[in-house]
Amino acid sequence: xxxxFLNRRTLIAGVAATLATPALSQSAPPTSRNTAKFVAQNxxxxxxxxxxxxxxxxxxxxxxxxWKGDVYRVYPTSVPATDELTKRGxxxxxxxxxxxxxxxxxxxxxxFGWTYMPPGPENPLGTHAMYLSWPAYLIHGTHDxxxxxxxxxxxxxxxxxxxxxxxxxxTPVGTQVRVI
Numbered sequence: 001x002x003x004x005f006l007n008r009r010t011l012i013a014g015v016a017a018t019l020a021t022p023a024l025s026q027s028a029p030p031t032s033r034n035t036a037k038f039v040a041q042n043x044x045x046x047x048x049x050x051x052x053x054x055x056x057x058x059x060x061x062x063x064x065x066x067w068k069g070d071v072y073r074v075y076p077t078s079v080p081a082t083d084e085l086t087k088r089g090x091x092x093x094x095x096x097x098x099x100x101x102x103x104x105x106x107x108x109x110x111x112f113g114w115t116y117m118p119p120g121p122e123n124p125l126g127t128h129a130m131y132l133s134w135p136a137y138l139i140h141g142t143h144d145x146x147x148x149x150x151x152x153x154x155x156x157x158x159x160x161x162x163x164x165x166x167x168x169x170x171t172p173v174g175t176q177v178r179v180i
Contacts, residue, residue, distance in 0.1 A: 038074060041065040046178045053175040055093075057139070057157045059086055060180070062149055064139070064157060068170060075167065078147040078158035085155045086179070091132040093139075093175040096168060100129035105136050108154060127161045128168040132177060139177075140164060 039061045043054045053068035059079040066073045080086040099119035108114050117123045126141020139157045141164035142148070148160055157179070159167065 038063045043067045046180075047176055051174070051176050052172045053170075055139070055171070055175055055177045057177065057179045059088070062151075064159065064167070066167060066171065068172075068175075071170065073167070075159050075163045076148050078142065078150055078152045078156075080153050080155045081151045085153070087134055087137055087155060088179045091134050091137070091177045091179070093130045093171060093173050093177060094133050095131045095173060096171070097129050097131070098168070099127065100125040100140065105154070126158070126164060128164045130164075130168060130171060139167075 039058065041056050041058065043050055043056070043065075046056050047054050050067060050069075053066065055067075056065040057063075057077065057079075058065065062077050062079050064075045064077045066075070100123070101119050102117040102123050102125045104112070104114040104116075121143055124142065124144075125138065126143055129138050129140040131138050137155055139159070141161040142158040143161065145160060147153070147158055152158075
């Protein structure tokens with residue numbers, strides 16, 4: 001009787017924990033790398049008005065915060081690998097693309113020998129990309145889920161592919177962005 005009760009309790013607790021975290025993908029690896037560090041944000045602390053929507057990419061807690069009307073979502077992210085690669089400040093989403101192709105920057109070509117990459121599973125931009133007004137800086141997906149929760153990019157903010165698809169669908173061009 002007691003072992004049956006414990007098994008049911010364990011099962012119910014596991015299901016409840018899964019259902020309580022809708023922003024995290026079922027296929028995503030454990031998020032202990034960064035979700036405990038998430039710091040709550042309010043858009044009013046960063047912008048004068050909500051505008052069409054707002055994003056705060058917090059490079060310290062490795063979380064992206066999104067607001068649009070009554071919608072507020074938080075996503076775990078990858079962040080730039082070093083402070084030198086991190087651009088902070090205000091920008092906005094200027095265009096969006098499903099199935100982006102990727103051309104490395106001149107410094108990436110020089111450092112790593114990387115070349116143009118068409119859309120597909122090897123593309124470092126994942127399945128969706130949102131381009132910022134800063135050249136060569138994006139919010140995009142990644143096929144390499146090990147990067148999420150870690151400083152691992154050359155400047156971009158990366159999300160799990162399932163989560164960038166969700167964010168992409170609700171984020172209009174013109175969304176204001178602040179990277180802190």
